[in-house]
Amino acid sequence: MKRIVLIVFTLFVGFGCQQKKKYHDEIKNGIVPIQLDSLQGILEFRSKLNEGFRNPETSPLPDRHRNDFEGLNFFEPDLSYVVKAKFELTPEALPFLMPTTTDRRSEEVVFGIAHFKLNGVSHQLEIYQNKELMLKEEYRDYLFLPFTDKTNGEETYTGGRYLDLSIPKGDSIIIDFNKAYNPYCVYNKKYSCPIVPSVNALDTKILAGVKDFKVGKK
Numbered sequence: 001m002k003r004i005v006l007i008v009f010t011l012f013v014g015f016g017c018q019q020k021k022k023y024h025d026e027i028k029n030g031i032v033p034i035q036l037d038s039l040q041g042i043l044e045f046r047s048k049l050n051e052g053f054r055n056p057e058t059s060p061l062p063d064r065h066r067n068d069f070e071g072l073n074f075f076e077p078d079l080s081y082v083v084k085a086k087f088e089l090t091p092e093a094l095p096f097l098m099p100t101t102t103d104r105r106s107e108e109v110v111f112g113i114a115h116f117k118l119n120g121v122s123h124q125l126e127i128y129q130n131k132e133l134m135l136k137e138e139y140r141d142y143l144f145l146p147f148t149d150k151t152n153g154e155e156t157y158t159g160g161r162y163l164d165l166s167i168p169k170g171d172s173i174i175i176d177f178n179k180a181y182n183p184y185c186v187y188n189k190k191y192s193c194p195i196v197p198s199v200n201a202l203d204t205k206i207l208a209g210v211k212d213f214k215v216g217k218k
Helices: 004-009 033-054
Strands: 082-089 096-099 105-118 121-130 142-147 161-166 172-176
Touching (some): 161 172
Antiparallel strands (some): 082 105, 082 172, 105 121
């Protein structure tokens, strides 16, 4: 997982900017490979995320919380929240300044729009590319997907969650909501986090990914 929030979207304010659709593949020997691959990826994502929170060099948690940190609270893995979306490129989109939780503005461009069905309803989400990051070799294919949904303020953080994606090779893109994570400002108010645009509000519950953070609870 590219830890963009660790590096750019949620950097300390003082340092300036930055920071069940199930797959119906042919079953061979009783195994659906894409489901197994997806589950393994979800577990690896969780492990790496928790590892980053334990590491004092990368953790957003203040020491008083990090010292007692046992792990983030996740929904159970659910492959119905892994969707294959039609990816519509938006080459004519102009850069804009995305508001953040501080006075900082993050310069983004709508790279494309994902169209998909989830929980029996059609949805679409804008997917962004950061104008500064795209100039860095290691983040040239990085895409940013912030979203809100009907779990916000209850099971999940009020302000919504983020997903890290890569530029796809074709006209579709896989969105795995099991890898949705919280902005760093959830854990520490010293971070500056992009505010989810209103166009990316999903009118459904995304019961997948990281839950809201409660001190002392896993």
